[in-house]
Amino acid sequence: QEGVFTYDPGFVSTAACESKITYIDGANGILLHRGYPIQELAENSDYLEVCYLLLNGELPTKEQGEVFKDTVKHHTMIHDQMRHFFSGFRRDAHPMAIMCGVVGALSAFYHDQMDVNNEEQRQITAHRLVAKMPTIAAWCYKYANGQPFIYPRNDLNYSENFLQMMFGNPCEEYKVNPILAKAMDKIFILHADHEQNASTSTVRLAGSTGANPYACIASGIAALWGPAHGGANEAVLDMLAEIGDESNIERFIEKAKDKNDPFRLMGFGHRVYKNFDPRAKVMRETCHEVLNELGIDDPLLRIAQRLEKIALEDEYFIERKLFPNVDFYSGIILKAMGIPTSMFTVIFALSRTIGWYSHWNEMVSGSFRIGRPRQLYTGSNQRDYPKG
Numbered sequence: 175q176e177g178v179f180t181y182d183p184g185f186v187s188t189a190a191c192e193s194k195i196t197y198i199d200g201a202n203g204i205l206l207h208r209g210y211p212i213q214e215l216a217e218n219s220d221y222l223e224v225c226y227l228l229l230n231g232e233l234p235t236k237e238q239g240e241v242f243k244d245t246v247k248h249h250t251m252i253h254d255q256m257r258h259f260f261s262g263f264r265r266d267a268h269p270m271a272i273m274c275g276v277v278g279a280l281s282a283f284y285h286d287q288m289d290v291n292n293e294e295q296r297q298i299t300a301h302r303l304v305a306k307m308p309t310i311a312a313w314c315y316k317y318a319n320g321q322p323f324i325y326p327r328n329d330l331n332y333s334e335n336f337l338q339m340m341f342g343n344p345c346e347e348y349k350v351n352p353i354l355a356k357a358m359d360k361i362f363i364l365h366a367d368h369e370q371n372a373s374t375s376t377v378r379l380a381g382s383t384g385a386n387p388y389a390c391i392a393s394g395i396a397a398l399w400g401p402a403h404g405g406a407n408e409a410v411l412d413m414l415a416e417i418g419d420e421s422n423i424e425r426f427i428e429k430a431k432d433k434n435d436p437f438r439l440m441g442f443g444h445r446v447y448k449n450f451d452p453r454a455k456v457m458r459e460t461c462h463e464v465l466n467e468l469g470i471d472d473p474l475l476r477i478a479q480r481l482e483k484i485a486l487e488d489e490y491f492i493e494r495k496l497f498p499n500v501d502f503y504s505g506i507i508l509k510a511m512g513i514p515t516s517m518f519t520v521i522f523a524l525s526r527t528i529g530w531y532s533h534w535n536e537m538v539s540g541s542f543r544i545g546r547p548r549q550l551y552t553g554s555n556q557r558d559y560p561k562g
């Protein structure tokens with residue numbers, strides 16, 4: 175309940191911002207969304223219910239949930255003129271480049287219909303973004319693969335719809351695999367929000383200038399793209415492929431420990447968690463469920479499990495409290511589902527859109543000032559311009 179978690183006044187006064195949305199206890203591996211543990215949400219809820227919770231602060235009643243899901247369902251199409259944005263990209267453009275551009279372009283289609291100070295219109299914008307991100311994400315994939323865009327269907331749930339827009343084609347009926355759709359929904363939940371991470375802080379900073387929410391979400395997508403942040407799940411798969419065989423693991427662990435080598439173990443470590451990332455535990459279970467369902471014996475998973483075991487017993491990682499994070503297993507699941515590595519961060523951005531928007535909404539709903547990070551100046555003292 176309110177006020178359960180207290181900070182010393184000194185911390186609050188220097189905190190970048192206060193928020194009621196997500197609480198992380200990095201030392202104990204705790205992640206709460208509006209007070210609910212992530213493990214319980216992943217087990218019992220679904221992504222759209224978590225979206226409602228993050229945005230509104232409470233779980234929806236049965237009726238509120240049905241209205242929210244129905245509203246999202248009827249906003250999944252994007253303005254047909256937006257198709258031209260996709261064709262402006264080279265076919266081999268990275269899907270994150272396309273998503274960044276197309277989401278920013280939503281400003282040109284929907285922002286003039288929005289009064290940022292009107293709560294009802296902020297709610298409509300939330301529905302619009304949550305609804306359209308799967309369509310935009312799937313179309314980034316279709317465009318990059320030279321395949322026709324597949325339109326959303328109203329007879330499917332959120333994750334089923336995303337998978338059919340990704341893998342469907344006009345020549346045959348897409349057959350939904352409920353196990354994969356459930357795994358996809360769980361991945362959406364596990365990536366939905368994570369307090370003031372780099373991309374969420376970017377969205378808040380952009381929002382503090384009064385920029386429109388679509389442009390702010392596009393700035394979050396850009397920040398998420400980096401391999402140290404949302405790009406890590408793609409980097410984990412590249413790393414596992416580079417390791418190639420369990421016999422090479424020790425060599426890569428030594429590389430990760432070598433201060434003169436920029437290589438880091440992708441999917442390990444976290445700025446806040448100095449214990450197991452609670453999302454990684456759920457992701458590991460989901461990984462086994464998906465691979466068992468698909469009957470896949472992925473050698474990369476065996477390398478990942480061996481790498482995890484060795485790293486968790488290694489003094490260097492133990493001393494620095496480096497544990498597997500949310501990205502360590504998500505890439506293996508997505509690869510098993512037939513999703514290319516170039517789409518991993520796009521899916522992370524799709525999931526995190528509600529987190530970014532909820533933080534933006536929380537900020538603009540109250541009084542706020544433009545963000546202005548301070549700096550420690552370490553440059554030259556004042557000096558005169560050379561004469562003559």
Ligand code: SDX
Nearest residue numbers: 368371402403404406430438439440441442443444445494
């Ligand atoms: C996400 O902030 C969020 O909440 C992000 C996120 C979210 O949901 O939004 O959780 C998503 O971004 C997860 C993180 C994904 N990134 C990776 O998996 C990339 C690999 N990890 C590292 O790049 C690193 O761990 C970071 C970027 C995640 C954290 O970097 P920090 O804060 O600089 O790491 P640290 O201060 O905890 O490092 C302490 C020590 C350092 O060594 P020393 O200088 O003390 O000798 O640990 C070392 C680091 O060099 N270290 C690693 C390492 N991560 C940290 N050494 C080898 N391999 C690693 N992965």
